[in-house]
Amino acid sequence: MKILIVDDDKTNLSLFTHMLAQLPDTSISTCPDAYEALDWCGTHEPDLILLDYMMPGMDGLGFLSRFRAMPGQEMTPVIMITADMGLQVRHQALQMTANDFLSKPVNRVELLARVRNMLAMRKSQLAMSQKIEHLAEEVEQKSHQSNTLALNSMDLLARAAGYRDPETGEHLLRMSNYTRIIAARLGLPQEEQDLLLNAAPMHDIGKMGIPDHILLKPGRLDEEELKVMRLHAQIGADILRDSPSPLLQTASQIARTHHEKWDGSGYPNGLKGEDIPLYGRIVAVADVFDALTSTRPYKKGWSLEDASRYLRDNAGSHFDPRCVEAFFAGWNDVLDIHNRYQESK
Incomplete structure (x- = not known):
């Protein structure tokens, strides 16, 4: 699973990376800038994003809005991290489809628990997506077989009528x-x-x-x-x-x-x-x-x-x-x- 951490504070980037290092089967990438993070997402497929709210240039909500508009990123889990946990910020983030919140300073146990929960949700999403794709392929195959059978039936009828x-x-x-x-x-x-x-x-x-x-x-x-x-x-x-x-x-x-x-x-x-x-x-x-x-x-x-x-x-x-x-x-x-x-x- 690919985790992307977006935070303008390099100390936080190092701290979160160290806390999450023990998670099995995960790779961690970091970006100190929201614009750089969007570029990274254009060439990579994140499974979870830890997103700082307060950043210069483009804040976390601005990133989230643009990220959700990218193809295939409507459901990727995002955890918003901020020292400002007022209701207005929470409500705005929820409306923009943030999945969870963490307050600074971040507690290691809470961070690991919430990340595990989000990664489990992501794995379920991917499994369901694969199942849907598989079912769609089966439906398309059955439809093709049905259409082929119909064409063959019509060909036989046409031959019979031709006599x-x-x-x-x-x-x-x-x-x-x-x-x-x-x-x-x-x-x-x-x-x-x-x-x-x-x-x-x-x-x-x-x-x-x-x-x-x-x-x-x-x-x-x-x-x-x-x-x-x-x-x-x-x-x-x-x-x-x-x-x-x-x-x-x-x-x-x-x-x-x-x-x-x-x-x-x-x-x-x-x-x-x-x-x-x-x-x-x-x-x-x-x-x-x-x-x-x-x-x-x-x-x-x-x-x-x-x-x-x-x-x-x-x-x-x-x-x-x-x-x-x-x-x-x-x-x-x-x-x-x-x-x-x-x-x-």
Whole structure:
């Protein structure tokens, strides 16, 4: 344990050092000046400070105030030593988080007892801090394992859906990256951008529950077939909703809401405006843009210009205007993603 003694009287420094020399497993450092002591604390980690109250230049309270403001020094034990033990001084020192007091002249037995008590408290602090760090590492490890398991589960689901859904893997790569571009331009934190990137590919997982004669029909669907096809939004949400994983819960929300429209004319619940979760609004823009620009056996892809015009024309009706604006604010990144993930020949 490291003890720092701060006192402008060199005789006191020698006396306290001599008194504490018998303590096992301790090293003692001394500073005759409060400013020098602050410099020492900037490069060392004290476990206990014996601090004189009356010092020229900066007194003990001034040192204590600056010391507590240093990173990691909020809880380090400090014993204030002074000949002036009036209530005002005590109260002020306590308010500034001094832990204990000693009166001059210092009694050797009392000094050793109080120092032992403070060092025992410090050891308990360090042990608790280590335990908290260990628990935090375990939580982070468990969280990482859970996230990895969720990603693996989503990958397996995506593979299974790929055997039935005519959409390509490149479509999923493009649209999920578009969602991250929109999220970034909306100012969402990196954690949420990554969450969207990983959850968005599950937006149409509910198509696994749609009969082949509807899902794979090459022509336009009639009204009854459209009703069945639109069930895939709720089916996808139901498939994903019961997982404790935040990733799968986000994917469930996206599956349920990415076909809702800003004006309330979407499905499955006819949500309107900001009643539609933001992630669903973001995915709606990314998914429609890529669907329009993708060539399929039953249709030719639109040009980038035509698809862009469609987004702008439908901002405020189909799409959240802010999401459309964010999409075009990242247009150079959109073009990069569009060109990088082309359909396999």
